[in-house]
Amino acid sequence: MTSDLRLTGSAAAQGFRMPAEWERQSCVWLVRPHNEETWPLCLSQAQSEWDAWRARLAKVVEVRDLWELGVPTNDSWIRDFGPIFVSHPSRGVAGHSFRFNGWGDKYEVRTLDDGVPDAIARRWGIALWHHEFVLEGGSIDVNGAGTVLTTSQCLTGDNRNPLAGVAAIESVLGDALGVTNIVWIPGGIKGDDTDGHIDDIARFVSRDTIVAIRAPKGHPDHEVLEGNWEALATARDEQGRPFRVEALPVPEPISYDYPADRFGPGGRNMVPASHANFLLANGTAFVPIFGEGSDEQALATIAGLLPGWRVEGVMARALVVGLGSLHCLSCQQPAAHPR
Numbered sequence: 407m408t409s410d411l412r413l414t415g416s417a418a419a420q421g422f423r424m425p426a427e428w429e430r431q432s433c434v435w436l437v438r439p440h441n442e443e444t445w446p447l448c449l450s451q452a453q454s455e456w457d458a459w460r461a462r463l464a465k466v467v468e469v470r471d472l473w474e475l476g477v478p479t480n481d482s483w484i485r486d487f488g489p490i491f492v493s494h495p496s497r498g499v500a501g502h503s504f505r506f507n508g509w510g511d512k513y514e515v516r517t518l519d520d521g522v523p524d525a526i527a528r529r530w531g532i533a534l535w536h537h538e539f540v541l542e543g544g545s546i547d548v549n550g551a552g553t554v555l556t557t558s559q560c561l562t563g564d565n566r567n568p569l570a571g572v573a574a575i576e577s578v579l580g581d582a583l584g585v586t587n588i589v590w591i592p593g594g595i596k597g598d599d600t601d602g603h604i605d606d607i608a609r610f611v612s613r614d615t616i617v618a619i620r621a622p623k624g625h626p627d628h629e630v631l632e633g634n635w636e637a638l639a640t641a642r643d644e645q646g647r648p649f650r651v652e653a654l655p656v657p658e659p660i661s662y663d664y665p666a667d668r669f670g671p672g673g674r675n676m677v678p679a680s681h682a683n684f685l686l687a688n689g690t691a692f693v694p695i696f697g698e699g700s701d702e703q704a705l706a707t708i709a710g711l712l713p714g715w716r717v718e719g720v721m722a723r724a725l726v727v728g729l730g731s732l733h734c735l736s737c738q739q740p741a742a743h744p745r
Contacts, residue, residue, distance in 0.1 A: 411527050411528075411531065411532065411533040411534060412533070412534065412535075412536065413500060413533050413534060413535045414535070416581040417492055417500070417502070417535060417581060417582055417583075417584060418580055418581050418582070418583070418584040418585075419581070420494070420497075421494050421495065421497075421584075422492040422493065422494045422497075422500060422584055423492055423493065423550070423552075423583065423584030423585075424490065424491070424492050424493075424548045424550070424554075424582075424583040424584060424585070425491075425492075425493055425548075425550050425740040425744040425745070426548055426549055426550030426551075426610060426613070427547075427610075427685070427686040427687075427738060428550075428611070428612070428686045428712075429550060429740060429741075429744035429745055430688065430740065430741040430743075430744045430745070431467050431687055431688055431738045431739060431740055431741060431744070432467075432468065432499070432739050432740065432741045432742065433467060433468040433469065433470050433738075433739045434463060434467050434468070434469055434470070434685070434687055434736050434737065434738050434739070435470050435471075435472065435484050435488055435526070435736070435737040435738075435739065436456075436460060436463075436469060436470070436471045436472070436482075436484065436735060436736055436737075437471065437472045437473050437479050437481070437482040437483075437484050437735070438453065438456055438457075438460075438471055438473045438474065438482065439452045439453050439456050439482050439725070439728065439735075440473060440479075440481075440482065441480065441481045441482065441728075443668075444481055444482070444728040444729075445724070445725075445727055445728050446664055446665050446668065446727075447665075448724045448727050451724035452724040452725050452727065452728060454724070455720070455721055455722060455723075455724050455725050456725060456735070458720070458721070459692065459720045459722075459732065462692070462718060462720070463685075463687060463692065463736075466687050466688045466689065466690045467687045467688050467738075472484070472522065472525075472526075477522065477525045477526075477529070478518050479518050479519050479522060480514075480516040480517075480518045480519045481516065481519060482728070482735055483519075483544075483728075483730055483734050483735065484522065484735065484736065484737045485542070485543045485544045485605070485730075485733060485734045485735065485736060485737050486506060486509070486542035486543055486544050486545075486600070486603075486734065487506040487516070487519040487520060487522050487523075487542070488522050488523060488526070488543065488737035489501030489502060489503060489522075489523040489526055489527070489532065489534065489737070489739075490502040490504065490541070490543050490546075490582070490583075491737075491738070491739050491740055492582070492583065492584065493740045493741075493742070493743070493744055495743070498742040498743075499532065499739060499740055499741075499742055500532065500533045500534065500535070501523060501526075501527065501532050501533070501534050501535075502523075502534065502535050502537060502541075502582050503523035503524060503527075503534045503535065503536050503537065504537045504539055504540060504541035504542075505520065505537065505538055505539065505540045505541075506519055506520040506540070506542065507520075507540050507565075507566070509542070509599055509600045509601065510563065510565030510566055510601060511565060512565075512599060535582070537578070537582070539567055539570070539578050540566040540567050541561075541566075541578070541582075542560075542600065542603065543737060544600060544603040544604070544605045544606075544730075544733065544734055545557070545560045545561060545600070545602075545603050545604055545605075546579070546583070546604060547604050547605060547608070547609050547610055548583060548585060548610065549610045549612070549613045549614070549643070550613065551613045551643075551644060552584070552585050552586045552587055552643075552644035553585060553586075553587040553588075553589060553610075553643050553644050554579055554583055554585040554587070554588055554589070555589045555591070555604055555608060555609075555610065555616065556579075556588065556589070556590060556591075556604050557590070557591055557592065557593050557594060557602040557603070557604055557607070558590050558591070558592060558593065559592060559593030559594060559601050559602035560593075560594070560600065560601045560602045560603060560604075561575050562575065563601050565601070572590075576588050585644075586644055587642075587643065587644040589637075589638075589641045590637070591604075591607070591608060591633075591634040591637040591638060591641075592630060592633045592634055592637060593630050593633075593634070594606055594607055594630070594678075595607060595619075595627045595630070595631070595678050595680060596626050596627055596659075596676045596678070597675060597676040597677045597678040597679075597729060598678040598729065599729050600729075600730075603734075605682065605683055605733045605734065606619075606678050606680040606682055606683055606730075607619055607631070607634060607680065607682055608634060608638065608682065609682050609684070611686075611708070611711045611712055612711070613643075614643060614647070614649055614650055615649065615650045615651075615652065615711060616638055616641075616649050616650070616651050616652070617651075617652050617653075617654045617682065617707065617708065617711060618631075618634060618635060618638055618651055618652070618653065618654060618682070619631060619653075619654045619655070619656050619680055619681065619682050620632075620635055620653040620654065620655070620656070621656045625656060625659070626659055626676065627656065631656075635651070635653075638651045639651060652707065652711060653707075654681050654682055654704055654707055654708070655681065655700040655703045655704055655707070656679075656680065656681070656700060657679050657681070657696045657698035657699075657700045657701075658698055658699070658700075659676050660676065660677050660679045660696060660698070660723070660726070661674050661675060661676050661677065662674070662675060662677055662727050677726045677727060677729060678726065678729055678730070679694075679696045679698075679722075679723075679726050679731075680694070680731070681693055681694060681695070681700065681701075681704035681708075683722075683730065683731045683732055683733040683734060684708065684732060684733060685732045685733050685736050685738070686712075686715075687738060689714070689715055689716060690715065690716045690717075690718060691708055691709075691712055691715055691716070691717045691718070692718055692720050692732055693705055693708055693717060693718065693719050693720065693732075694719075694720055694721075694722035694725070694726070694731040694732050695719040695720065695721055695722065696721075696722060696723045696726065697721065697723055701719060705717055705719050720732060
């Protein structure tokens with residue numbers, strides 16, 4: 407690695423890959439909720455839910471909270487602005503610093519958030535590749551064996567990398583993540599301001615198994631989720647084999663009365679409550695729950711797909727007012743030798 411911690415060239419060509427989330431982790435990076443505009447009129451409730459989750463997470467992995475460590479941020483969605491970590495069998499862990507533009511320039515310039523990968527690299531000695539390409543961690547999910555799952559709504563939209571076609575995007579993903587197979591599905595759920603991040607809709611739970619949320623007829627997300635389901639049914643892995651795809655339930659639609667300046671007159675908006683926004687960490691699955699009838703079924707489904715793992719429901723009804731939950735609020739760093 408270079409002495410100034412700046413890496414060049416293709417990560418994949420140098421033998422790096424992005425480990426799957428179920429592989430061994432050395433720590434998980436967090437940022438405690440602190441932006442009152444993100445959690446209007448419920449910041450204290452969101453902090454209480456986050457604090458309870460952090461205490462449970464710390465029992466299975468080292469937790470590093472940037473807010474507590476004195477690294478300033480605009481917001482708490484470190485999944486999207488933090489480093490995307492990759493590992494090498496002998497060279498250990500490195501990361502990618504992609505450009506963060508506030509989910510397609512939807513919000514004010516977030517210079518502090520965009521600078522988080524460099525802040526982590528300097529203080530903790532992690533080497534980075536730097537990219538002008540816009541990519542958020544929540545828009546990708548990998549199986550650790552060569553396949554990445556993502557949505558065309560997010561990655562091919564004109565508010566991230568408008569000059570990049572599908573082939574160019576796939577080249578960036580391949581070089582950075584060490585993947586050879588890209589599975590594209592259509593898009594995301596209502597209330598999600600990220601333009602369809604994959605971590606709200608479909609996730610790998612093993613090399614060959616994907617869990618995807620599916621809604622009944624009459625649900626606002628039914629149509630788009632059926633389109634996703636159809637795409638996953640025909641998807642193939644890096645060796646040309648079909649995936650096992652299992653359905654995860656959705657809660658009844660949850661809305662919140664936001665201030666009028668957030669979503670226009672009236673302010674009432676559906677939040678992206680999804681059980682797929684779980685975090686896997688060293689043998690424990692932390693699954694967001696919302697006090698709805700779907701909670702128990704979601705926990706049972708994930709438990710059935712992760713034999714030997716502990717599955718814990720984490721109340722996230724206030725956290726999701728910020729338009730994300732557990733996975734969005736975390737960024738795992740793999741162990742030096744995660745397998």
